[in-house]
Amino acid sequence: MKLPRPVIPTLVALAFFGGWEWLVSSGRVNDVLVPAPSQILQWFLEALKSGELLSATWVTMRRLIIGFAIGVSLGVPLGALSAQVRWIRDTIGVLALGLQTLPSVCWVPLALLWFGIREEAVLFVVVMGTIWAVVIAVQEAVLNVPPLFLRAAQTMGSNGWHLWSHVIFPAALPGVISGMKQGWAFAWRSLMAAEIFVVIVTGFGLGSLLNAGRELLRMDQVMGVMAVVMLVGLLADLIFFAPIERWLRRSRGLAR
Amino acid sequence: MSLAPSNSSNPVALALRDVTKRFHGAAGEVTALENITLDVHEGEFLAIVGPSGCGKSTLLSLLAGLEHTNEGTIELDHEAVHAPGRDRLVMFQQDALFPWLNVLENVLFGLRLKPGLSDAERVESARYYLNLVGLGNKEKSRPHELSGGMRQRVALARSLAPNPRVLLMDEPFSALDAITREQLYSDIQEIFTKRQKTIILVTHNIREAVCLGDRVALFSPHPGRVQRVFDIQLPRPRRMNDPALATLAAEVTAELSIHLSQPS
Ligand SMILES: Nc1ncnc2c1ncn2[C@@H]1O[C@H](COP(=O)(O)OP(=O)(O)O)[C@@H](O)[C@H]1O
Ligand SMILES: [Mg+2]
Numbered sequence: 415m416k417l418p419r420p421v422i423p424t425l426v427a428l429a430f431f432g433g434w435e436w437l438v439s440s441g442r443v444n445d446v447l448v449p450a451p452s453q454i455l456q457w458f459l460e461a462l463k464s465g466e467l468l469s470a471t472w473v474t475m476r477r478l479i480i481g482f483a484i485g486v487s488l489g490v491p492l493g494a495l496s497a498q499v500r501w502i503r504d505t506i507g508v509l510a511l512g513l514q515t516l517p518s519v520c521w522v523p524l525a526l527l528w529f530g531i532r533e534e535a536v537l538f539v540v541v542m543g544t545i546w547a548v549v550i551a552v553q554e555a556v557l558n559v560p561p562l563f564l565r566a567a568q569t570m571g572s573n574g575w576h577l578w579s580h581v582i583f584p585a586a587l588p589g590v591i592s593g594m595k596q597g598w599a600f601a602w603r604s605l606m607a608a609e610i611f612v613v614i615v616t617g618f619g620l621g622s623l624l625n626a627g628r629e630l631l632r633m634d635q636v637m638g639v640m641a642v643v644m645l646v647g648l649l650a651d652l653i654f655f656a657p658i659e660r661w662l663r664r665s666r667g668l669a670r
Numbered sequence: 671m672s673l674a675p676s677n678s679s680n681p682v683a684l685a686l687r688d689v690t691k692r693f694h695g696a697a698g699e700v701t702a703l704e705n706i707t708l709d710v711h712e713g714e715f716l717a718i719v720g721p722s723g724c725g726k727s728t729l730l731s732l733l734a735g736l737e738h739t740n741e742g743t744i745e746l747d748h749e750a751v752h753a754p755g756r757d758r759l760v761m762f763q764q765d766a767l768f769p770w771l772n773v774l775e776n777v778l779f780g781l782r783l784k785p786g787l788s789d790a791e792r793v794e795s796a797r798y799y800l801n802l803v804g805l806g807n808k809e810k811s812r813p814h815e816l817s818g819g820m821r822q823r824v825a826l827a828r829s830l831a832p833n834p835r836v837l838l839m840d841e842p843f844s845a846l847d848a849i850t851r852e853q854l855y856s857d858i859q860e861i862f863t864k865r866q867k868t869i870i871l872v873t874h875n876i877r878e879a880v881c882l883g884d885r886v887a888l889f890s891p892h893p894g895r896v897q898r899v900f901d902i903q904l905p906r907p908r909r910m911n912d913p914a915l916a917t918l919a920a921e922v923t924a925e926l927s928i929h930l931s932q933p934s
Contacts, residue, residue, distance in 0.1 A: 560766075562762055566762060568736065569735075569755075569756075570759065570779055570832065571755070571783035572779075573754075576783070581768070585768070585770070665770065666770060667769070667814030
């Protein structure tokens with residue numbers, strides 16, 4: 415007999431959460447340290463009802479999306495320029511390589527000093543998280559456009575901006591998308607770190623909500639926010655990146 | 671069946687004079703081509719054949735304007751060639767079809783860059799050439815959905831559609847299986863006789879060169895030079911298994927081995 419594929423994962427999840435619930439409710443595990451799934455769920459419903467969770471999610475998403483958009487719209491042309499112009503590649507390209515390895519939460523002290531405890535400081539951190547991964551990905555993607563495409567297009571009369579918009583960018587698109595995905599992941603992580611460690615008066619995001627839970631010793635809130643953060647990350651991938659990648663794979667037959 | 675047209679009385683389309691091309695590679699300077707002098711006449715099918723490394727692709731790049739000569743001149747209709755241009759289209763060894771465009775859009779790529787046409791005329795022309803290569807029913811397909819032979823046909827349609835003065839072909843059949851190749855040989859010959867294009871085909875396959883060329887220029891390597899030019903006076907359409915063709919191919923092969931056996 416062959417079980418449908420979802421059966422085993424469902425059973426494992428049920429056993430896991432059931433066991434967890436039992437360990438806590440029977441008092442074997444202190445619920446101050448580890449709240450039961452039901453307690454987390456209860457916090458989740460309450461926070462949803464009070465609007466607290468939605469407003470925090472909105473604040474965080476807004477920062478992420480604006481910061482990501484700025485990072486991408488600066489990073490794409492910069493990466494393209496860096497691929498095209500040797501001395502820019504040798505300067506900004508190399509700088510990007512270094513800065514990409516720097517967790518962007520390291521920018522927080524400077525950002526606070528430069529922008530004050532304001533929205534701009536958070537955005538700066540998010541932009542720094544996004545931009546370098548995008549620059550490097552775009553640069554590599556453009557440099558890896560098969561020369562054959564360029565030669566073919568040039569003999570057909572394409573050059574300058576037409577060559578960029580009709581050949582180089584479409585050819586580099588898969589690489590650019592995976593760079594954006596990486597930039598998104600970096601931005602998401604750095605934003606969480608910034609929100610948790612810095613009290614930003616201009617908005618109460620998910621990170622702040624998690625930190626508030628810590629201060630109140632409410633681990634149900636902490637773990638609830640963790641679950642939401644995970645969910646948002648998954649949803650972003652599901653709604654934004656996965657369809658684009660699927661479309662690329664289908665239309666170009668890219669093997670993965 | 672028609673007799674091979676005698677094109678040598680036609681005016682010269684492409685004129686190469688003492689063309690020399692050197693590369694500075696990792697292993698020092700390489701002379702890819704040395705003192706190449708050749709005339710290609712209007713409506714002529716010139717096949718260039720030689721072992722790999724004898725500068726065939728380099729020559730096509732020079733003709734296409736993708737590379738520049740170190741010495742000598744290349745003229746098309748008495749005008750120096752120094753940049754890529756629609757009047758000289760290239761069909762490459764691997765099909766350089768764009769994977770983000772479907773078949774029709776690929777063929778339209780060059781047409782869209784050609785001024786003085788309406789969009790409707792462009793689409794009509796693209797369809798005409800797709801039908802000519804027998805792929806009229808594939809216009810919505812993506813390149814990856816086609817076989818290697820079909821992709822090369824699309825590439826051929828794409829190179830023909832903007833109606834270039836000269837069609838340059840860089841080993842366009844070498845990645846294909848024998849049956850597909852045979853089919854394409856007859857397609858090319860049919861198109862050639864029908865459209866009276868000036869075609870330069872580069873290949874390392876001697877039989878292929880003899881099958882397709884009005885003339886066959888044999889190149890020798892290190893540095894690339896014209897060793898000998900053969901006139902191929904066989905009627906078209908020619909078939910690869912024609913014994914007369916085999917005899918001529920053997921002659922070219924013999925000439926090639928003379929050179930290869932000489933100590934250099
Ligand atoms: N861009 C390049 N840089 C350095 N050497 C090159 C370059 N292109 C071709 N060559 C050299 O020129 C010679 C001729 O190459 P090519 O024209 O590709 O030969 P073929 O197409 O006949 O095989 C070879 O020795 C090759 O190594
Ligand atoms: Mg070659």
